[in-house]
Amino acid sequence: MSDHPVARSEVGVIGGVGPAATVCFLDLVVRHTAADRDQDHVDLVVLQHATIPDRTAYILGRSQDDPGPVMAADARRLERLGVGFVVVPCNTAHHFTDEVAAAVDVPVLSIVDETVDEVVARPGVTRVGVLATSGTLAAQVYQRAFDARGVQVLVPDVADQDLVMGIIYDQVKAGLPADVATMHAVADRLRERGADVVVLGCTELSVVAAAHDLLADDRYVDSLDVLARRTVERAGHPLR
Secondary structure, eight states: OOSOOSOOOOEEEEEOSSHHHHHHHHHHHHHHBOOSSGGGSOOEEEEEOTTSOOHHHHHTTSOOOOHHHHHHHHHHHHHHTTOSEEEOOOSGGGGGHHHHHHTOSSOEEOHHHHHHHHHHTSTTOOEEEEEOOHHHHHHTHHHHHHHTTTOEEEOOOHHHHHHHHIIIIIIITTTOOOOHHHHHHHHHHHHHTTOSEEEEOSHHHHHHHHHHTGGGSTTEEEHHHHHHHHHHHHTTOOBO
16 A cells, blocks of 8 residues: 555746745745655755746836746746646736746646635635735736635735835845834734735745744735645645
């Protein structure tokens, strides 16, 4: 009899978007896997492709460098290596998911769709605050996904969004300590406006969440943590 009767899939990861978020994702996958030995963990093929063009800059029209074809090519590379499905640990990259999915025959697991599923499964959630890059918000990926499920999305005002972008780009992506107090304050203002939960819809904010145990507060839902758990399950492994 096989030690592992459940079919398992090797996971392809289009990473580097950003680098710290990808490392955080890999750590979360390990932590969420019920494993007693090395061989019980998820097999992953990781492209830490940090030079993929900036997703937010392209979406906002500040750059002509389209990350979509680059990520599609990465997906094809991973498919050739035999992965069973692909994940992209970046919310802003979700804007390009259709292009990536069209480039391969294997499934692409969506960080946005999985996060939305997680939130709507909670009883009584009718309004959700979203902390994300300006590119993610401009692309309306969370707004459309939640609207389709009957949940209203609240986003920071202009001043607070500047604060969020400062944390993402000037602190986490720059390798500097994050201003956690400011992040909490922005989230609190979304809650004051009626948000039942606040989604960390940027994987740089997930890095902050992991470092400061923000998920001890169940009013936060972290998209990267959700993606890590769903990746473990989709790969055929039990959750810890």
